[in-house]
Amino acid sequence: MRCSLELDVSWMFWLEAILPLGIIAGMLCVMGNAQGMIHKAAHGRPKHIGNDVWDVAMERRDKKLMEIISGKQD
Numbered sequence: 001m002r003c004s005l006e007l008d009v010s011w012m013f014w015l016e017a018i019l020p021l022g023i024i025a026g027m028l029c030v031m032g033n034a035q036g037m038i039h040k041a042a043h044g045r046p047k048h049i050g051n052d053v054w055d056v057a058m059e060r061r062d063k064k065l066m067e068i069i070s071g072k073q074d
Contacts, residue, residue, distance in 0.1 A: 035047075
């Protein structure tokens with residue numbers, strides 16, 4: 001018969017594994033969000049995911065068009 005004051009610690013080995021994994025996952029989330037906030041602070045807009053050569057060319061074209069339009073209005 002077991003003493004009622006004795007604790008069942010057979011479940012604690014899960015805690016030893018889950019706690020570090022939770023810390024690692026939390027730090028990955030923090031670093032991912034920090035990267036996005038730093039990019040937004042530096043460039044003034046959110047990071048465009050999957051930005052390829054075509055997207056860069058279209059951004060340059062749009063910027064030139066906006067400069068031409070704003071130059072004509074002056």
